[in-house]
Structure formats: structure tokens, C-alpha cells
Amino acid sequence: MTVGLPQTAVTLYSFTPDFHAGRHDLDQLVARAAELGMGPGLEIVGFQSIRDFPNLTPEFERHFRGLLDRHGFEPACLDCNADRALRSDRMLSEDELYEYLAAQLRAAHRLGFPAARMQWTAGLPVMERLVPLAEQLDVRMGVEIHAPETVDSGWVLAQREWHAKHQSPHLGFTIDFGSVTNQISPTMFQAFREKGVAEELFSAFSERWHALDGQRFEAHEQMGNFIQLAHQYGAGDHAINMSVFAVGIHGHGRPRMWLEISDQIVHVHAKFFHVDEHGVEPSVPVAEQVQTLIDAGYGGYISSEWEGWHWDLHSDAFEQVQREQRIIRSVLEAAAA
Amino acid sequence: MLTDQVVADGSLRSVPAGAAFDVRIPWYRSLPYSCVEGLDVAIDGRRIDSGLLRMELGGEEYLLSELAPLHDRWWYVADAAAVTVPLAEPLAAGAHELDVTIHMRIPYIVESDVPLVMRERCVKTQTAQGASL
Numbered sequence: 276m277t278v279g280l281p282q283t284a285v286t287l288y289s290f291t292p293d294f295h296a297g298r299h300d301l302d303q304l305v306a307r308a309a310e311l312g313m314g315p316g317l318e319i320v321g322f323q324s325i326r327d328f329p330n331l332t333p334e335f336e337r338h339f340r341g342l343l344d345r346h347g348f349e350p351a352c353l354d355c356n357a358d359r360a361l362r363s364d365r366m367l368s369e370d371e372l373y374e375y376l377a378a379q380l381r382a383a384h385r386l387g388f389p390a391a392r393m394q395w396t397a398g399l400p401v402m403e404r405l406v407p408l409a410e411q412l413d414v415r416m417g418v419e420i421h422a423p424e425t426v427d428s429g430w431v432l433a434q435r436e437w438h439a440k441h442q443s444p445h446l447g448f449t450i451d452f453g454s455v456t457n458q459i460s461p462t463m464f465q466a467f468r469e470k471g472v473a474e475e476l477f478s479a480f481s482e483r484w485h486a487l488d489g490q491r492f493e494a495h496e497q498m499g500n501f502i503q504l505a506h507q508y509g510a511g512d513h514a515i516n517m518s519v520f521a522v523g524i525h526g527h528g529r530p531r532m533w534l535e536i537s538d539q540i541v542h543v544h545a546k547f548f549h550v551d552e553h554g555v556e557p558s559v560p561v562a563e564q565v566q567t568l569i570d571a572g573y574g575g576y577i578s579s580e581w582e583g584w585h586w587d588l589h590s591d592a593f594e595q596v597q598r599e600q601r602i603i604r605s606v607l608e609a610a611a612a
Numbered sequence: 613m614l615t616d617q618v619v620a621d622g623s624l625r626s627v628p629a630g631a632a633f634d635v636r637i638p639w640y641r642s643l644p645y646s647c648v649e650g651l652d653v654a655i656d657g658r659r660i661d662s663g664l665l666r667m668e669l670g671g672e673e674y675l676l677s678e679l680a681p682l683h684d685r686w687w688y689v690a691d692a693a694a695v696t697v698p699l700a701e702p703l704a705a706g707a708h709e710l711d712v713t714i715h716m717r718i719p720y721i722v723e724s725d726v727p728l729v730m731r732e733r734c735v736k737t738q739t740a741q742g743a744s745l
Contacts, residue, residue, distance in 0.1 A: 291640045295614055295689065322641040326688050356641070358719035358729035363646045363680040394720050495723035516613070524720075550622050584614055590740075 281568055281577045283600055284316025284351040285316050286544065287324055289581035290592045292551045294323070300341060311593055313600060316351030316576040317343060321379055324426055329382040336385050343387075350576035351576040352417070352449070352542045352605035353388040355379040357397035357582040377408055384412035390542045390575070392449045393418045395430045399437060402446060409445040417449030417541030421601075422526030423494050426536055427452055438539055447539035452564050453582065454526035459484055460548035463520055467513055468587035476508035480521055497522050501602050509550035516585075524582060530560065537571035537579050549590065550598035561599060565606040617732035620692050621711050626743035629701030631655060631708075638732040642689045645669060645681045645682035649729055650715035653697055656708050660697050668694040684696075685739060689743035705743035711735045
């Protein structure tokens with residue numbers, strides 16, 4: 276069997292500011308993304324795009340399927356959430372988490388999604404228990420490798436071992452481009468500069484961030500370190516946000532590492548922060564990442580995910596996704612030629 | 613995240629009990645009521661006792677302390693929640709500074725069994741609607 280090249284897709288998460296502010300509803304986002312040729316794949320976050328998720332009315336199911344059909348989209352991936360800390364008094368038990376995620380998998384199936392993005396906080400025992408249901412529904416589960424995790428993180432290694440024994444195509448990984456970045460996005464520093472954060476803090480953050488290259492570290496410890504550093508420079512209310520962004524969405528992996536899990540890639544988030552008018556994204560090596568996926572024999576969707584909106588209130592989300600997809604398509608076209 | 617959206621633009625109004633305004637989830641997705649961990653409000657620099665605030669969600673009013681057990685009711689991300697602030701007298705006409713911090717537990721970001729709580733502070737000056745001159 277030959278595997279084709281990956282295909283482009285877009286996650287509506289990229290348009291969070293437009294959706295949150297009420298400028299576009301679900302139908303309008305899908306229409307606009309179609310108009311701008313962002314398919315063929317479409318991805319959504321269940322708890323964002325669907326009221327009362329994961330409960331679906333038959334009307335919504337029909338409406339959603341019709342909406343995608345009408346605009347020529349293929350359902351690519353439904354993002355599920357492993358909300359272990361749903362309750363305020365205790366963590367969910369494994370049984371509760373299983374039921375919580377099973378309901379989301381069933382929703383993915385009903386809406387025609389072939390894949391579901393899962394989160395590692397569910398834990399391998401719960402993920403293993405979900406495999407028979409995923410097989411029955413034929414929804415492939417991709418647990419997301421998201422910054423600061425890499426293919427070498429403890430939970431990833433455990434799941435890789437599980438895969439070596441069981442070989443199920445229904446439990447693999449969703450790769451996030453944000454787990455492989457070159458530096459903290461300059462647009463993030465620019466945004467906090469405009470809020471009056473001291474210039475010295477940015478060089479201190481950069482230095483501390485690069486010191487983690489190639490290191491193993493505990494995310495929450497580093498988060499604490501960055502928060503402390505931010506406070507030393509008087510970042511005040513911005514300290515936590517800046518640290519969450521620095522540690523939690525700018526990862527230190529390298530693309531070639533993905534070749535180690537090439538047979539287990541279920542889905543891909545092409546996360547990025549800012550592509551300028553010349554087509555340059557200084558933090559995320561998009562072209563290199565796409566080429567690595569081609570080398571890995573990956574034939575699924577590469578779903579554009581603009582995350583710059585956390586701090587960048589000026590850029591147009593649609594234009595940003597278009598610019599990133601130009602980079603992705605140029606690599607795909609070169610590979611096809 | 614979405615810090616500037618915490619207080620909905622143009623939402624401050626004078627009500628018989630005092631003042632009211634709308635808050636939004638400073639996150640990209642819906643969260644259950646149980647994830648609202650706190651709300652701090654100051655109007656014109658005067659801090660209001662959080663125990664007196666009421667939040668209207670899904671057509672019902674709650675004290676903050678009543679939200680904690682409600683992990684099966686969902687605050688949809690596109691919906692605003694009206695916050696009522698009791699004041700000795702209805703809010704006077706004119707511009708008022710709202711200083712609001714909402715504390716939201718993010719239920720899937722958990723390190724060593726400690727979930728992340730985002731605290732987003734939003735300060736806006738708005739003209740009260742429905743206030744008598």
C-alpha cells in the first residue's frame with residue numbers, strides 16, 4: 276500500500292478571537308474558511324464549537340454534516356479534553372474519566388470525524404480502556420504531544436511501549452508543531468513591550484528558555500522559575516501569562532525526533548505564532564516540520580493552528596492561516612513534483 | 613488569555629440593587645460552573661465583598677460559593693454571565709472604573725495533581741446605562 280502525501284486542514288481554534296467576540300459563529304467560520312480554500316480537512320474543539328458538548332441533538336448532527344458537505348470540507352479531527360480536574364473537590368477517578376472521554380469519542384463518530392485529539396492527562400490506563408470503543412467506532416485517538424512534551428517524555432515512552440506490544444492503529448499521537456520551536460515568538464515580546472514590561476525581562480526570558488534546549492525538565496518547576504524571573508523584573512499581573520506562554524507553548528523538540536514514532540502519528544497540529552508578509556515564521560520551523568512528516572510517510576492531515584492570538588491582537592487570523600498554508604503547500608507541491 | 617474580554621464592552625448598568633455588568637470566560641472553550649474559583653470586583657477603587665456578588669448563568673442566579681459543586685452545568689464559551697454588585701444605592705450616572713479579576717480552573721492542565729488556575733484581571737472604564745442623573 277502506498278501512502279499519499281499529507282493534506283492541508285484548518286482548526287477553527289485558529290479563529291478563537293473572532294468566535295469569542297461574536298464576529299463569526301460556527302457556520303460563518305466554516306463558510307469563510309471554505310471561501311479561503313483552507314481545506315480539505317476541518318477540525319474543531321468540541322467544547323468550543325458545540326453547545327452542550329458532548330451531548331449532540333440529532334438536529335445539530337444533521338446540521339453539522341450538511342454544513343461541511345455544503346462547503347466541501349472533510350471532517351479531520353475532533354479535539355477532546357481530559358478534564359481530570361472537573362470537580363472542585365477531587366480529581367476524577369479512572370472510571371469517571373473513561374466515561375467522560377467515551378462520550379466525546381461517540382460524538383466524534385456521530386459527526387463523522389476519523390480522528391480524535393486526546394490529552395495525556397487522561398493517563399495510559401484510561402487510554403488503553405478506550406481502545407476497544409475507538410476500534411468499534413473506528414475513530415483513531417491521537418494523544419497530543421504538546422509543548423513542553425517531546426517524543427522522549429515519560430508518558431510518550433510508556434505509550435510507545437504499549438504500541439510496540441499491541442500495534443493498535445487506534446491509539447497513537449497527535450503531533451503539535453509548538454513542541455518544536457526555535458525561540459519564544461518575537462510577537463509575544465512585542466505585545467508585552469506594549470503593555471510596559473521591561474526590556475531586560477525579554478532577554479532574561481530568552482536566555483532562560485534557551486538554557487532548557489536539549490534538557491529534561493519538569494514543566495511545573497520551570498513554570499515556577501519563569502514566574503519568579505518575571506516578578507524579579509516587575510512583570511506583575513503579566514508574570515503568569517508570560518510564563519505559561521514561554522514554557523507551555525514553546526517546546527524544545529527537534530523535528531527529526533518524530534521519525535521515531537512515524538507509524539503512530541494519527542493527526543498533526545501545525546501550530547504557529549506569526550507569519551510575516553514575506554512568509555517568515557521566526558519561531559516555528561514549519562517547512563522543516565512538514566518535510567519531516569513527508570519523510571516519515573505520514574499521509575494524514577496537517578491542520579493549521581494559529582496560536583498567536585493569545586497576545587497578538589492586531590493580526591488577522593484568516594490571513595495568518597493563509598500565510599502558513601502557503602508554506603505548507605509549497606513543501607507538499609515540491610514533494611509531489 | 614482573552615484578558616481584555618473578561619468585562620464585556622458597554623455592559624455596565626445601574627440596577628435597583630446596585631450595579632451589574634457582564635463577564636466572559638477568558639478561555640477558548642466552555643467550562644463547567646465548578647471551574648469558577650473566584651471573582652474580585654472593585655468599582656471606582658472600592659473593593660466589593662466577593663461573598664455578596666451574584667452571577668447569572670443559564671438563567672439562574674448564584675452566589676460564588678454555590679458554583680463549586682456544579683461540575684455538570686456548563687458555561688458556554690460564547691455566553692456572557694451577568695454579575696450583580698450590591699451597592700447601598702443604585703450606581704450613579706457617568707463613567708465608572710471596573711476592576712475585575714476572574715479565577716478559572718483549567719481542568720485539563722494538571723501538574724502533580726494541582727490544576728492550573730488562571731487569574732485574568734481586566735480594568736475598564738464604562739458609562740453606566742440606566743443610571744439616573
